[in-house]
Amino acid sequence: xxxxxxxxxxxxxxxxxxxxxxxxxxxCFAIGAGFSALAAGLGAGxxxxxxxxxxxxxxxxxxxxPFMLKFxxxxxxEVKTNAEAxxxxxxIVSERIDAEQHTGRVAIDGDDWKAVSEDGSIIEKGVSVxxxxxxxxxxxxxx
Numbered sequence: 837x838x839x840x841x842x843x844x845x846x847x848x849x850x851x852x853x854x855x856x857x858x859x860x861x862x863x864c865f866a867i868g869a870g871f872s873a874l875a876a877g878l879g880a881g882x883x884x885x886x887x888x889x890x891x892x893x894x895x896x897x898x899x900x901x902p903f904m905l906k907f908x909x910x911x912x913x914e915v916k917t918n919a920e921a922x923x924x925x926x927x928i929v930s931e932r933i934d935a936e937q938h939t940g941r942v943a944i945d946g947d948d949w950k951a952v953s954e955d956g957s958i959i960e961k962g963v964s965v966x967x968x969x970x971x972x973x974x975x976x977x978x979x
Contacts, residue, residue, distance in 0.1 A: 839885065843873030860904045867900075868893030922949075922967050922975070933959040933977070942967070942977055954978040 850866035872889040880888070922944055933940030933953050942951040942965060953959050954968055954976050965977035 838876070839882065840873045840876035843869050843876055843885070843889075847873060858908075860901045860908075861897075864896040864901055865889075865893050867896050923970060925967050926964055927967060927975075927977070929959050929961050929963045929965055929977075932961050942975060944975075950974045951977050 847866045847869035850862045854862040868889040871892040872885045927942040927944035930943040931941035940951040969976040
């Protein structure tokens, strides 16, 4: 079997592994294997193929991988899910919030949540409030 075919098979296998892992480690080696396949196709010897594989893999680890990890990390921080999504949002008091009476509910985007006020004050029905914290199924609000 030709050397460039072996390098291409290795590169394809590494790309498939990268798709499954998404760590941007295997793709660095896949790029190195791709360049080695190119070198083998152009007639480079085995020593040069290995040197090219090592250098290109190292360079992609140094320059490409940190960029991709930073890019992917930045995207994941922008998306808030579950309870985090309502913190900072505004809602309308649907039942008077009174700590002594153990009452209080807030409507947020059609969902009704048990609520307490941040400072223990009474907040009347119909008042717009901001969600500042969530503890289990109880939201803490302020006016």
